[in-house]
Amino acid sequence: MQLENKKIIVTGGTKGIGAATVKAYVMEGAQVVFCGTNDERGKATEAAVNALGAAGHATYFRCDISSKEAVDAFFAKAVEVLGGLDVLANVAGVEANCAAESYALEQMQFLMDVNVYGTVYTNQAAYKIFKANGTEGCIINYASDVAMMGMPNGAMYAASKGAVLSWTRSIAMEWGIESNVRCNCVNPTIKTPMYEAWLKTVDPEVKAMHLAGLKRRYPIDGSMGDAERDCAPVMVFLASDASRYISGQVICVNGGATMVR
């Protein structure tokens, strides 16, 4: 087991990549506390993961990471349950797409509140705990390839993920130098509810072009990946001691869709 007795917080663990991460961590022996904003899905994930009979265990609490008060309260409860903290996997994120010239303040605030400030609040809360306990902790954030390549009809989403990349590189330097805390970013392309929802909203012409281009875009498989098969093992590696000398990196889990960064 690669994560035996590791104490881990996962945000956005109720579906998609986050739920696959919670499951993989528990299978590898970790004690996990995870959050999301949908209690029904959170409780269902908690029950399903704990029914696997693995050495680890998962506990769900509701937390909207866009609220600093909620994040601080969630981390306090999580640390009480876990008895400390070794790893934060901050997977939660949201998407809101429209033509660049039409973004409304409400949409921009939504993206910034969850993707940018949610990342900052959760990372700060984790770092305070690492520092207080003298833990050489680990933070994994979620950005996106679109932060590097651009995204037509998703400029503000791309911008919010660009902020996550820059923030992660900066804390990797600052908190690495101060406390040996390592911080990395994952850029995934995985078929999840977020991707399926996006596919439903795009205009038919864009959708047809997207589907026709998959084979060329993804050298491996000619399609986006699977959360449990393709992303969860990378999340295990990044949370484990095997990656202790990797920091400030962007790990693209995308079948080779982007090769330069």
Ligand SMILES: NC(=O)c1ccc[n+]([C@@H]2O[C@H](COP(=O)([O-])OP(=O)(O)OC[C@H]3O[C@@H](n4cnc5c(N)ncnc54)[C@H](O)[C@@H]3O)[C@@H](O)[C@H]2O)c1
């Ligand atoms: N799926 C992809 O191909 C892809 C591509 C690029 C980036 N990403 C990023 O990867 C991460 C995971 O994406 P996914 O596809 O699994 O998404 P998803 O929509 O399937 O799941 C997102 C998770 O985040 C949680 N969440 C949303 N808002 C929250 C909030 N305010 N507070 C707490 N939890 C919240 C949801 O409850 C859910 O558990 C996101 O940050 C996303 O932006 C995904």
